[in-house]
Amino acid sequence: MATISKDAAFWSKISRKYAASPIGNMDGYRNTLERTKSHLKPSDNALEMGCGTGSTALLLAPHVANITATDIAPGMIEIAQEKLDQGGPENVKFKVAEVQDHARDNGCYDVVMAHNLLHLLPDLDEALTVISKITKTEGLFISKTVCAPNKTGLKYGLIRHLAIPVMQAIGKAPFVKFVSAKELERKIEDAGFKILETGDQAGTMLSRYIIARKT
Ligand SMILES: C[S@@+](CC[C@H](N)C(=O)[O-])C[C@H]1O[C@@H](n2cnc3c(N)ncnc32)[C@H](O)[C@@H]1O
Known part of the structure; x- marks a missing residue:
């Protein structure tokens, strides 16, 4: 719980700076936006967790109910x-909630999305259990997540075990926990999904885009 409230404070504090910084890639x-759109239906009831400043939700809104x-x-x-409020689509609702707060939304959603979120969660398995519970059977889970590389060399080691802990200690980085893309896929499958699409995005560390169907 302490990690959660610390992270809420961290992300709130940097929110204006985050909103002002251009998208890195x-x-x-x-590309991922287009791929995501191609899986959405006009009748979909969708949820995006860890939506940040809402840009993606606002762009996807015209493609769902x-x-x-x-x-x-x-x-x-x-x-x-x-x-x-500056004239966005009427079918979007923003609210403050963390992943666990959705545990009561049993089988509510046709599509659940988490972009750049899963690697920030202290308990990934618990989060995937919630995501599975709230996704309708045959519904979709769409995620983009930073993953650990398959071969972890010196550069990764320095970032993961030196730079990030130092940044965290001075309040300049949030909680992070990286798993490999393979492990992430296995965990998503174990939570009751079938992987439909999976692929990397170029970057310093792996960013894995995954689309999975609830079985
Ligand atoms: C890297 S930002 C990504 C924002 C947006 N999805 C994007 O792709 O630009 C991560 C977001 O996840 C949110 N977040 C972190 N931990 C969370 C949690 N446990 N539950 C819900 N949101 C969380 C942060 O507040 C932040 O807005």
Whole structure:
């Protein structure tokens, strides 16, 4: 619980800076957005967890019936709501919530999305259990997540075991826990999904884009 509230404070504190910084890999972002759109249906009731400042939810809204987009950080949701209030689509609802808060939304969603979120969660297995519980049978889970490389060399070791802990100690980095793409896929399957698409995005560390169907 302490990690969760610390992270909410961290992300809220940096929310305005996060909103102002350009997307690092615009081609990759556009590509995953298009791939995601191709799986959405006009009748879908969608949820995006860890939505940040809401840009993705606002872009995907015209392709679904409804989208609820949530984030642990009030600062992020405040910015998302400001964007919505400036004439955003009417089928979007933003609210402050962390992954576990959705545990009661039993079988509610046709599509659940988590972009750049899973590697930030202290308990990935627990989160995937919630995601499975709230996704309708035959519904989709769509995720983009930073993963550990298959071969972890010196550069990764220095980032993971030196730079990140130092940054965390001075409040400049949130909690992170990286698993390999293979392990992530196995965990998603163990949570009751069949992987439909999986692929890497270029970057310093692996960013894995996965689309999975609830069985
Ligand atoms: C790296 S940002 C990604 C934001 C957005 N999805 C994107 O791709 O730009 C991670 C987001 O996850 C949120 N977050 C972190 N831990 C969370 C949790 N336990 N539950 C819900 N959101 C969380 C943070 O507040 C932050 O907005």
